[in-house]
Amino acid sequence: QVQLVESGGGLVQAGGSLRLSCAASGRSFSRYRMGWFRQAPGKEREFVGSIVWSIVRTYYADSVKGRFTISRDNGKNTGYLQMNTLKPEDTAVYFCAAGASTSWLDWGQGTQVTVSS
DSSP states (O other): OOEEEEEEEEEETTOOOOOOOOOSSSSGGGEEEEEEEEEOOOOOOOEEEEEHHHTTEEEEEETTTTEEEEEEEEGGTEEEEEEEEEOGOOOOOEEEEEOOOOOOOOOOOOEEEEEEE
């Protein structure tokens, strides 16, 4: 089991940027993929992007492609979600997760991102 701690959420104006962090403890991300998801009020949880940790291969949802970037710091066992050109529709609780290619095993507590018009 991996314990995940997320940080970096907050309030930002449209067009601004935020960087979310996902720090893992207990186990290394090296055995897993790290994913980012978000959930807005009244909506289902949505896939944002993911990274295959060992080879730094990233995937993104079309809605964020070109604006969001996933990266990692292997030495810190921490993943990041850099969010640029934020839009009001990006407002959601953002979660990070660790898992295999077909399942997500462990989840962070979530961090609120609010983008104002």
